[in-house]
Amino acid sequence: DADVNARKKTFTEVQTERLEQAERTVLIKCPQKLNEKKLLQYLSSHGNIKSHFFFENRGIHALIEFSEKSSIASLQDAIGIPSAAEHHVVPFKSRLFTFTLKNPVSQAAEGTPVHLSPQSHIPVKELVQKLCHADSISSQMYILLNNYQLTEENIKLRFLACSLVRDFTRAYFPDSMVKPFGSSVNTFGKLGCDVDMFLDFHDIQKHATKMKKGPFEMEYQMKRLPSERLATQKILSVIGDCLDNFGPGCVSIQKILHARCPLVKFSHQPTGFQCDLSVSNSIAIKSSELLYIYGCLDSRVRALVFSVRCWARVHGLTNSVPGNWITNFSLTLLVIFFLQKRSPPIIPTLDQLKELADEKDKHIIGGYDCSFVSDLSKINPTKNTETLDVLLGDFFEYFGNFDFRRNSINLRKGKEVNKPESSPLYIWNPFEQDLNISKNVNQPQLEKFVAMARESAWILQKEDKTQRMINKEPWGLAALLVPFGKSNSNKVKNRMKGIGSETIRSLLDSLKLNNANSQQKTVGK
Secondary structure: HHHHHOOOHHHHHHHHHHHHHOOEEEEEOOOOOHHHHHHHHHHOOOOOOEEEEEEEOOOOEEEEEEEHHHHHHHHHHHHOOOOOOOOOOOOOOOEEEEOOOHHHHHHHHHHOOOOOOOOOOHHHHHHHHHHHHOOOHHHHHHHHHHHHHHHHHHHHHHHHHHHHHHHHHHHHHHOOOEEEEHHHHOOOOEEOOOOOEEEEHHHHHHHHHHHHOOOOOOOOOOOOOOOOOHHHHHHHHHHHHHHHOOOOOOOEEEEEOOOOOOOEEEEEEOOOOEEEEOOHHHHHHHHHHHHHHHHOOOOHHHHHHHHHHHHHOOOOOOOOOOOOOHHHHHHHHHHHHHHHOOOOOOOHHHHHHHHHOHHHHHEEEOOOOOOOOHHHHHOOOOOOOOOOOHHHHHHHHHHHOOOOOEEHHHHHHHOOEOOOOOOOOOEOEEEOOOOOOOOOOOOOHHHHHHHHHHHHHHHHHHHHHHHHHOOOOOOOOOHHOOOOOOHHHHHHHHHHHHHHHHHHHHHHHHHHHHHHHHHOOOOOO
């Protein structure tokens, strides 16, 4: 029930609540042999503990959330500076502490193993074994979701990482916020994914508009720069240096300031996260909120997205290294589009969400309309009752036979529209309508996706579940998470041949089409 209630909060409410929670939180590196009761008893002398958990990351750590922020100041007053025998220390007092035992021998004897909260998902091989014991493809998909999605503890750790970075940015910009965006907050994050965070000055702008009373026009004297991009680069450069020089546990800092979106990459050792810090990207935040809404509307959305993304990773369709592969974001939008196309639709189109928006939901960012309803209770639940068993098979069949040559995918309208240009895969950016979010995908990668989708649809249609269960072979979703060609390589090759020749035919057709078009243009000139 608590989960259902949490799901109904707006995106902004959830973010605000979690950021405030992180401000009341500390992270403690603990001794290996630990008496949990005594640790909590000691910490409670500084204030009431609201929640806590332990996890393993180069040793045992405890995340402690106090009820009051003042408890942290009380604890910090009791904590000493490390002795500088070998290294000189940078005297920045963070919310990261190390506790060691005063009498290691006698105290270690009292220690008992603590329950450790997992911070990574189980390997695919282990997952496949688990899935074989399920009773339907639907339950297999929910098992995968439960094993791969971010846990409550992991989300708290992500917000804490942002809050610890904010402690640095506040030195320069006291009203700034550091907030996570993307997979950490959009309900589609997988355990182990990076933390995308951004430095937000919007609260400062809101503050500026309040100061209009009185007989004077009043404003701060501030440094003026020729462009917003230059300001962003300078801010990130300084924050990057600050983390590098003074940030406990911040290592491998890379300042990538000349990218389209300038950022600082770093590894945050205390939490174990790889982090990317950028300066406020309002459209990226709206994308996170849109996915949050879709993820909350119907449990089938997340179950299907997680299954498809896991399947794509197993078959090498996605990759953690940038390149010509389909990204997880593109795959997520393909699933959302497919669910908009069901009869009746499982989720609404972006245009339908825009119609439900009220005044406070209206947002124009950089000339792009990013308005959509934020209150989930205003969106009518779907009347579609299809099972995930049906949806998984139909997803592969739909995209295995999709006319990618002519059509593009538009989530605003929830329908295929003619491609505006010749990229092999064209998925309209939901907000920046002149951008294709899958522009990086090349023809061979798209063909591989189509071939794998067809193969997967074929396996789901033809397999004899009972026989496979008797033979203790993977079935249903589990059969799709084993690299193809291991068990029935000849059959796969034959089907691949068919797909290959069709693809070559379609390529030739498109070449003829392009040729004819260019000839027409030449004639037109």
